[in-house]
Amino acid sequence: MSTAIQIEGLTKEFGALRAVDGLTVEVKQGGVIGLLGPNGAGKSTTIGMLLGLIRPTSGTATVLGESIEHPSGYIEHVGALIETPAFYPKLSGDANMRTLATLGGQPASRIDEVLETVKLTSRRADRVSEYSLGMKQRLGIAAALLRDPDILILDEPMNGLDPAGIVETRNLLKDLSLHGKTILVSSHLLSEVQAIADQVVIIDKGRLLFEGDLAALLEEAAHEVVVVPEKMDELATLAEILERAGYTLTVDEGAIHVAGAVDAPAQLNRLAFDRGITLAELRVRDEDLEAVFLRLTNREMGL
């Protein structure tokens, strides 16, 4: 599989702020790649550099083998939605698309196709100022598809979409990836891309935290067994028994959380039974990917 995007030591400084810090990433052609990180992680700056909008301070990158110093060498194969979709508010969706299609040299028939794809045909004559955020987002995706690009770069494409819109967009991206497109989707929410991404790249403070298959990221997830005695006054006794047996655990909110014991529920059950303790609950719980993501980005849940 050949390389779609190769980033090596890419750095961007805005004055004293280092938005992207020596980022090195390789994106293979085909499939959906999630570019993940909290707000301010450097995702949009990285995308801006890939599209020739922002000059790197140092480092190099290529898109389809062409240096990002010369975006005209590859940009006709790239479609992009960058941050909040931006359009001329007093022009209709159709007129906005015509400005972009004219600039890019695409035929008018292509506008019909992409508006149909994002289900905006019936509202194409309306002013963009009358569009909801979700509609603007869909128009942005339509604009990105105008060229029928080989690489689609979408910056937070689910923003503002209602649940149905999110599902539709996911299905659209899946469909496009099945047709051989390489789709780079940035998001600050792992859940938005985990259903469709094959690879994930996680960055924070401009630095790479994780790069690899989604399956590999799942392996990073912590596992535990949650044990709850039937009688809550036996909680401390049971915790002591399990600790003596060599398990690492925490007691939290009426439950014992035994770390890394996914293969040992039967043994835990036996230890409790031997002491006459009946369990009300015994289950294996995987850390969800959102928690992995937050742990990798050094953020605590809820912050």
Add this chain to the structure above:
Amino acid sequence: MIRSFKSEWIRFHKTARVGNMVMIGFVVLISFMLFFGGDDMGPGGGGHGGPFGGAADLAADDGAVAALSTAANLIGVVAIALFALSVARDFEWGTIRNLLVGQPRRGILLSGKLLAVASYVVIGVVASGTVAALLAVVLAPGQDISTDAWTVAGSLGTVGTTAIATVLYGLVGAVLAMVTRSAAISITAGVAYLLLIENLLGLIWDGAGEWLPAGILSALAVGGTASVSFEKALVLAAGYAILGFGVMYLTFFRRDVTD
């Protein structure tokens, strides 16, 4: 560049149409002031023109479009606004990102945009000149204005020089918009400089009207004045234009698009 030009035409036609209507409105207003102005106020004398001109202007070979050249500064203000809106709005709205993904060669993109706006401005000037001429033909007989010297060539020449001057006025707006990335700031700064600041500078420096942009463009619009010949105005205006293009393109090439 043709794609960029056509794209800007689609995008800007509504704004340009309003701008051109305002230009025509100014010319209509000035026409009535020229023909019905107070008897004693005209610097050209002769009982017409009020503060904007006189019978001598109306009776010249380009008298049919005297309102156009007289309104050049006001039309120039409209041009400043149009160019500034074309350039700055893309940064304010973030649409510049779409445009640069569509055409990453920044020089080509900007040239196409400027040419499109310039074409709208020229259309506005020609339309204004046409309206001025039609009004002059209708109003002149009733006001005892001699039309004997009027020639088509004279009028076309004035329309041409006014169009050039107006586009150059607009260039001031485009440069300021590229530097500030704000339509409001660039229009305010441009209009304030051309209509106010340069006049104030003229109070402390006699040569201001002969060397600074507003004076030069005013002289260019009327085909030269007593203090600034047409040739001198053309050369100086070309110099300012080159300087303006340099600043604008350098700024566009060097700055990141993060908006």
